[in-house]
Amino acid sequence: MKQFITFVRKEFLHVLRDRKTLLILFGMPVVQILIFGFALTNEVKNATIIVADQANDDMSRELISKIEASRYFEIERSVSDPHQIVEAFKRGKIKLGVIFPAGFTHDLLHQNQAQIRILADASDPNTANMLTNYLSSIVQDYQSELNKTMTVPYRIVPETRMMYNPQLKGVHNFVPGVMALVLMLVSVMMTAIAIVKEKETGTMEILLVSPFKPFLVILSKAAPYLILSLINVSSILLLSVFVLDLPVNGSILLLFAESTLFIITCLSLGIFISIKTESQQVAMLISLMGMLLPTMLFSGFMFPIENMPLPLQVISNIVPAKWFYIIVKSIMIKGLGIQAIWKETLILGGMTLFFLFISLKNFKIRLS
């Protein structure tokens, strides 16, 4: 045990001494979160919209003031003629137009149902989709407020003109995505490089000649990266909660437990790569091309998997990040518990065991 601690301490010295790499490791998640975060949130907050209130009655005005009050929208102006909305779109100034047909309150009170029409600027489908969804949920809130005292419920039916991405994807989904990416990078690549480095410099030989158990060599090499990765998870979560206002809806403990599992998956992958390669460059290349690229492509973080051709959908199943992404999204955004993600957890656990098993099997205690 004491030998193990000696070894782990030495690994930390390696990591801490390499200041530049350390800076990148800790700085990277921060920068990524901020870049992704502000690139997306600035779009969403205070989007300029235009309102054509043809009804101009109590309820339409009340609803408009609700929209105005939300931090997502800023009503640029009100027009009476819906055609002016189209004009405004053409000038590219507004993101969204809302039309209240004449007799809005009347319809609602007498027929228990009224319509509004939402027009979205589809040149940026993601933003358009987000905004229509936000607007619909404001309408829905208003509707349930009205319905509190009602026996026959009122229904306000928003009719949206642009139907993209109906499942409200890609709002804050980048946080789980960045998490998967960063952990992949730190755990897979750094571990692989750290172990291969010992092979390259010849120190591995010295370690194998020593009575120190080869299995412990691997374990102690991986230990600092587990801790580094956990620090990265924390900094990403802190940023997303305090800077991006994206709360963790589910259990934080569960989130950390799942992250630890994914980190171990990555570490075992890194160990596997390091066993199969002989130089740092090759290890880095394989980590980047073989791990990072599939993570970007197949985790569902950048490109929706449902839209891919079937063969690619099948391939996506072997990418560990895909499962982690689903897990984090479920915990963070949907606030679900373990009963919703046990299947994904099991898959990740299985992958980890698989890679650990073949790594240990392939790790040669004797060099030849």
Add this chain to the structure above:
Amino acid sequence: MKETVIKTDKLTKRFGDFIATNEISFEVYKGEIFGFLGANGAGKTTAMRMLCGLSTPSSGKAEIAGFDVYKQTEQIKKNIGYMSQKFSLYEDLTVLENIRFFGGIYGLTDLQLKTKSEELITQLGLASEAKKLVASLPLGWKQKLSFSVAILHEPKIVFLDEPTGGVDPITRRQFWDMIYEASNRGITIFVTTHYMDEAEYCNRVSIMVDGKIEALDTPHRLKEQFKSDSMDDVFYQLARKATRSDN
């Protein structure tokens, strides 16, 4: 009666059809400086790796410090030190950290580590460099430090694989003083080298050609046997018979 610390009997290593080490048999005695010579590709490193437990022999027997190379590699590892051709300390750690680390993985206690490292640093005259990164040391010092680290845990045998490659003659001389000193303390030295003046420093020398040991005796008697006045010439007479090309 001389105590035998290394004993091999027809030790062989095959890689497919290629026989890297072909039935070598020899004995090395306690406290001896044993030179293990041979041209590149003669099979020295392979033989040495088998003796260190880094490589499993294909056939034959070998005992290191009384332990079997097939079954008792763990015990062997505790009793040997090893210094490889490549410089093998951590360049991004300081002198002191390297000593502590290698002492630590050999299970030395904190107290032992403390006294040992102080002793070593004064011995090597590295007092002012103790907290500097190893990368900043000149090669000669690195090699001397490497050797000191390899015998830090007082092994019975230390294996040195071309320890003085690329080092200037003065440092080499100093390095050999350290080897003598260790040998006087009873540590057996098993050393490979390409420098024939170093071969003269050894108590006994074996010369490998094409995987076999072609000669084994004291440098003095080898020179008599091959009727030459230098080890250089003895080596040349044997090595030119080699049919294997480099590597």
